[in-house]
Amino acid sequence: MxxxxxxxxxxxxxxxxxxxxxxxxxxxxxxxxxxxxxxxxxxxxxxxxxxxxxxxxxxxxxxxxxxxxxxxxxxxxxxxxxxxxxxxxxxxxxxxxxxxxxxxxxxxxxxxxxxxxxxxxxxxxxxxxxxxxxxxxxxxxxDVQISRKIGEYGFGLLKERKKEGKEIGILTHCNAGTLATAKYGTATAPMYMALEHGWAGEELHVYCDETRPLLQGARLTAFELHHAGIKVTLQCDNMASILMKSGKIDIIFVGCDRVAANGDAANKIGTSGVAILAKHYGISFYVCAPSSTIDMETPAGDKIPIEQRDGDEITKMWYKERMAPEGVDVFNPAFDVTDHSLITGIITEKGICHAPYDKAFKELGIGR
The missing domain is CATH 1.20.120.420 (translation initiation factor eif-2b, domain 1)
Incomplete structure (x- = not known):
C-alpha cells in the first residue's frame, strides 16, 4: 500500500x-x-x-x-x-x-x-x-468532508512548527485515523493533509502510544500510517513521559468519542494521562472532534457514561497463557475524561476552539 x-x-x-x-x-x-x-x-x-x-x-x-x-x-x-x-x-x-x-x-x-x-x-x-x-x-x-476540514486546520498548526531540515514530532493515542472514520480520520487527518500538500512522509515523525488494553495504536494507527509512508515509532503507553522530556514531541493530536459543553473530552483510556504529561512539559495538546461529538446537553465530563469492558481483555486476550491469577478483580474502563483545563484547543470542522469552550462552541454555531 x-x-x-x-x-x-x-x-x-x-x-x-x-x-x-x-x-x-x-x-x-x-x-x-x-x-x-x-x-x-x-x-x-x-x-x-x-x-x-x-x-x-x-x-x-x-x-x-x-x-x-x-x-x-x-x-x-x-x-x-x-x-x-x-x-x-x-x-x-x-x-x-x-x-x-x-x-x-x-x-x-x-x-x-x-x-x-x-x-x-x-x-x-x-x-x-x-x-x-x-x-x-x-x-x-x-464525515469524509468533516475529516478533511479538521485535517486542514490541524495542518495549519503543523506548518507553524515546520523548520528547515527538522522533522515535526507528533504524538497520538489510540486510533483516530482513517480506520476510525469514513476517510482520513480526525487526529491523523493533519498528517494526511500534509502528504496531500506535498510534504514527504519523512518530514513528519509520529509516535504512537500502543494504547492498552486493545492496542489500537499498535495494531491500527501504526499500521495505517506506516503503509501511508509516514515515519512512525511505536512505544508503550508508560513511555510517553520520557519521550516528551526528550524534546522529540512538538504537538499532540488525539481524537475523542464525546466532548461535554465545558470542553471535557472522553477518549480512549490513557488519554487524560497524556494530557497531564503534556501540560507538565509545555506541549500543545489538541483534541480533534467533529462537531457531532460535542454534546451540549452534557455540561461536564463527570456526566459522560464510561463503558466498563470485559476483564479478559487485560488478563488473557493477547497471551498464549493467562497473564493474571484466576479470579483476580479487573478494572477495565474503555475511556477516561480529559479535563478541559489540560486541552490547548479542540479542532472541529468549523474551526479551532479555545477556552472557554462553551462560548467557543456557540460562536461556531455548534449545539444550537
Missing part, C-alpha cells in the same frame, strides 16, 4: 453499503494488522456485535455503520402503514443504540435517521426506506 495509490484507502475503507443493499461491508479491525479481512453484516445481531466488539470502531465510523445499519434493517420491515413501520423502526434504533454507551455519534446518527423518518411521515413506507438509504450515504460523505 501507498498513500499516493488509490489502493491505500480502498484497503482501509471502514464501512460501505454493498451495491445490492443487502449487507454492510466492513474491515474487521479486530484482526489487524496481521490479517486484512473484509466481512459482511446483514442481520441486526451482526451489526450490533460488530460495534460492540470493536470490529468497527471510532466514533465517526460507528456512526456511519449505524446509519447504514438502520437503513438496511428498516428496508426489511414488512409494514405498509406508517405507525406500525415507525414502531418497529424505533425498536431497531433502540437495539443498535445499546451497543456502545459512550460514543455520542452513535446516538446522534440514530436520532438523525429517526428525524428523517418523522419528517416524511406523509410519504409511503417504500419512499421512506429510500430516504433512509440516501440519508446514510449523505452521513458518510459528510
Amino acid at each position: 501507498d498513500y499516493k495509490s488509490d489502493k491505500f484507502f480502498e484497503q482501509v475503507l471502514t464501512v460501505s453499503m454493498e451495491k445490492d443493499r443487502q449487507s454492510i461491508n466492513i474491515i474487521d479491525q479486530t484482526l489487524l494488522p496481521g490479517t486484512i479481512r473484509r466481512i459482511n453484516l446483514s442481520t441486526k445481531e451482526e451489526i450490533w456485535e460488530a460495534i460492540k466488539k470493536l470490529r468497527v470502531r471510532g466514533a465517526p465510523a460507528i456512526g456511519v455503520c449505524a446509519a447504514y445499519g438502520i437503513a438496511l434493517l428498516a428496508s426489511r420491515i414488512q409494514k405498509e402503514d406508517f405507525s406500525s413501520f415507525y414502531q418497529e423502526f424505533g425498536e431497531l434504533k433502540n437495539y443498535l443504540a445499546s451497543s456502545r454507551p459512550t460514543a455520542v455519534n452513535l446516538f446522534w446518527v440514530l436520532n438523525r435517521m429517526d428525524s428523517a423518518v418523522k419528517k416524511n411521515e406523509e410519504k409511503s413506507v417504500n419512499e421512506i426506506k429510500e430516504i433512509l438509504f440516501k440519508e446514510a450515504a449523505d452521513i458518510r460523505e459528510e
Whole structure:
C-alpha cells in the first residue's frame, strides 16, 4: 500500500453499503494488522456485535455503520402503514443504540435517521426506506468532508512548527485515523493533509502510544500510517513521559468519542494521562472532534457514561497463557475524561476552539 495509490484507502475503507443493499461491508479491525479481512453484516445481531466488539470502531465510523445499519434493517420491515413501520423502526434504533454507551455519534446518527423518518411521515413506507438509504450515504460523505476540514486546520498548526531540515514530532493515542472514520480520520487527518500538500512522509515523525488494553495504536494507527509512508515509532503507553522530556514531541493530536459543553473530552483510556504529561512539559495538546461529538446537553465530563469492558481483555486476550491469577478483580474502563483545563484547543470542522469552550462552541454555531 501507498498513500499516493488509490489502493491505500480502498484497503482501509471502514464501512460501505454493498451495491445490492443487502449487507454492510466492513474491515474487521479486530484482526489487524496481521490479517486484512473484509466481512459482511446483514442481520441486526451482526451489526450490533460488530460495534460492540470493536470490529468497527471510532466514533465517526460507528456512526456511519449505524446509519447504514438502520437503513438496511428498516428496508426489511414488512409494514405498509406508517405507525406500525415507525414502531418497529424505533425498536431497531433502540437495539443498535445499546451497543456502545459512550460514543455520542452513535446516538446522534440514530436520532438523525429517526428525524428523517418523522419528517416524511406523509410519504409511503417504500419512499421512506429510500430516504433512509440516501440519508446514510449523505452521513458518510459528510464525515469524509468533516475529516478533511479538521485535517486542514490541524495542518495549519503543523506548518507553524515546520523548520528547515527538522522533522515535526507528533504524538497520538489510540486510533483516530482513517480506520476510525469514513476517510482520513480526525487526529491523523493533519498528517494526511500534509502528504496531500506535498510534504514527504519523512518530514513528519509520529509516535504512537500502543494504547492498552486493545492496542489500537499498535495494531491500527501504526499500521495505517506506516503503509501511508509516514515515519512512525511505536512505544508503550508508560513511555510517553520520557519521550516528551526528550524534546522529540512538538504537538499532540488525539481524537475523542464525546466532548461535554465545558470542553471535557472522553477518549480512549490513557488519554487524560497524556494530557497531564503534556501540560507538565509545555506541549500543545489538541483534541480533534467533529462537531457531532460535542454534546451540549452534557455540561461536564463527570456526566459522560464510561463503558466498563470485559476483564479478559487485560488478563488473557493477547497471551498464549493467562497473564493474571484466576479470579483476580479487573478494572477495565474503555475511556477516561480529559479535563478541559489540560486541552490547548479542540479542532472541529468549523474551526479551532479555545477556552472557554462553551462560548467557543456557540460562536461556531455548534449545539444550537
